[in-house]
Amino acid sequence: xxEYRKDPKGRVLRKGENxxxxxxxxxxxxxxPLGKRKSIYANDLAExxxxxxxxxxDQLDGLKTYAEGNSTINQAYDRYIKLKKNIxxxxxxxxxxxxxxxxxxxxxxxxLSSIVTSDIKMFYNHLMEEVGLQVxxxxxxxxxxxxxxxxxxxxxxxxxxxTDGVMKEYKKANKPKKRLALTRPQQxxxxxxxxxxxxxxxxxxxxxxxxxxGVRAGELSAITWDxxxxxxxxxxxxxxxxxxxxxxxxGKEGNYSVNNPKTSAGIRSIPMxxxxxDALMEIREDQKANGFNKTIIDGYSGFVFKNKDxxxxxxxxxxxxxxxxxxxxxxxxxxxxxxxxxxxxLLPAFSCHILRHTxxxxxxxxxxxxxxxxxxxxxxxxETSLNIYAEATDDMKKESFDELSNKFYLF
Numbered sequence: 001x002x003e004y005r006k007d008p009k010g011r012v013l014r015k016g017e018n019x020x021x022x023x024x025x026x027x028x029x030x031x032x033p034l035g036k037r038k039s040i041y042a043n044d045l046a047e048x049x050x051x052x053x054x055x056x057x058d059q060l061d062g063l064k065t066y067a068e069g070n071s072t073i074n075q076a077y078d079r080y081i082k083l084k085k086n087i088x089x090x091x092x093x094x095x096x097x098x099x100x101x102x103x104x105x106x107x108x109x110x111x112l113s114s115i116v117t118s119d120i121k122m123f124y125n126h127l128m129e130e131v132g133l134q135v136x137x138x139x140x141x142x143x144x145x146x147x148x149x150x151x152x153x154x155x156x157x158x159x160x161x162x163t164d165g166v167m168k169e170y171k172k173a174n175k176p177k178k179r180l181a182l183t184r185p186q187q188x189x190x191x192x193x194x195x196x197x198x199x200x201x202x203x204x205x206x207x208x209x210x211x212x213x214g215v216r217a218g219e220l221s222a223i224t225w226d227x228x229x230x231x232x233x234x235x236x237x238x239x240x241x242x243x244x245x246x247x248x249x250x251g252k253e254g255n256y257s258v259n260n261p262k263t264s265a266g267i268r269s270i271p272m273x274x275x276x277x278d279a280l281m282e283i284r285e286d287q288k289a290n291g292f293n294k295t296i297i298d299g300y301s302g303f304v305f306k307n308k309d310x311x312x313x314x315x316x317x318x319x320x321x322x323x324x325x326x327x328x329x330x331x332x333x334x335x336x337x338x339x340x341x342x343x344x345x346l347l348p349a350f351s352c353h354i355l356r357h358t359x360x361x362x363x364x365x366x367x368x369x370x371x372x373x374x375x376x377x378x379x380x381x382x383e384t385s386l387n388i389y390a391e392a393t394d395d396m397k398k399e400s401f402d403e404l405s406n407k408f409y410l411f
Contacts, residue, residue: 011045028052071157073115073148074108080148090257093245098141102127112152117162120145124170135174142167181354181361181391182347187211189345193329200325205279206305206313210352212276214359214377217315217352218242219266222258224302228280233272237261237378239300241312256312258298265380280304318352326350357388364392 006012007019007026018027026048029039040055042048071079077099081092099108107123127133127141142163149161182190191211195204210220218240227236244257261267272280283304287293293306305313326347337344360377367373374385 007045009045013045014049017045017048028055030055071112072109073112073145074104076112076148076152077103077108077144080151083151088259089246090242090244090259094140095144097245098137099144102131102133102141103145112149113158115149115158115162117164117166120163120166121169124166128174135170138170139167180348181358182350184362185345186347187358187362189333190325190329190347193332194325197325197328200321200328203321203325205282206318207355208275208279210355211359211362212273212279213270214356214363215270216240216356216378217318219261219378220305221256221303221312221314222300223304224300225284225304226302228272228304230272230277230280233277235270235272235276237266237268237270240266241297241314254297256297256314258300261378263378263380265374266378268375268378270376315352322350322352360385360388361392364389 005018013019016029018029019025020027024043026042026045027039028041028048028051029037031037040048040051042051081095084092087095110119124138124142127138128135133141146161146163146167149158149163152158153161191204191207194200194207209215213235215223215235215237219237221241222239223235223237227238229236238260239258240261241256242259243255245255247253247255247257287306291310293303293310293312295301295303295306295310295312297312303312307313307317326349330344330346333344333346356377360373363373363376370382370385370389373379373389374382377385379385
């Protein structure tokens, strides 16, 4: 005969039900639609069974609502994000942040099947004109909505994806400003000013490293002394440091994670220029005297760069000091150039990414092999390297013709 489990009152427990003697609570174990084992609890059996019934009804109603096209965009997003496999925790956190901040309380409440292309356009117009978002941020939101609607098309909930082609129009109509590299005179002026300044000179080695390697800010943050092969004069780029808002939920310390590069192209080795070697030696000698970076993140330690608090150096730290340097330098240069009766060499407002772009332009000026440029920069797409190469060679062509005009006379 089959044996039935009972609770202390002699009541037969159903499949999945259990009485916990350690806390005298009832538990119901079940498998959710994604195949994950979960539990619900109650203080008495009647309460537990009510929760069971509610759970089963909610699961059926949710499936029926979605299948009939009556779900909201919010419900579709929750379904989509649960089904998305092999997603980094940082990427998941970014998706959740963007959706919750800009979609969930407004556009997200609309019925999925009622959305047409003009609704998407009106929503993006609202984000740009009233919320004040840049095209790049809207593109990130589009990167969430587009596959969400694709999922609904594949499930035969809707006939076509209303987001198709919308972002292409926005990018065409709102072309971002071209990111200009520092010119050679600007680069020289920037480095010399930092080197000779009593406050900013401690940053000189950092900027030499960035302008001599072209690493991304997140890659710079994650570089350890073990990544620097001084004998072979090579720097190995293997990881990047990224903000991870889910760490506290996962019981981890700090707000940053050490991740592998998103693409295989990001894993690379960069030859160490003499100036970069000297900069690293300067940093190492300073840290021998004043202390190394003792931060440990996800088991990684020995980070090369540190901020004033001894933690890992991040892009916000770098961008803040660049802004101060540019303001102070330009104020000084305007006064000095007026005294010397010459044209000032002023610095534009720029971020640490421009230092990477500047390195790439300098590399393009001396290297003609695009595959080498692509490899050093860690560009996944050769077109990215090609576009920067074209920008650099256009500047060189202009300089060549400016020089030619001084030597070539038609009359």
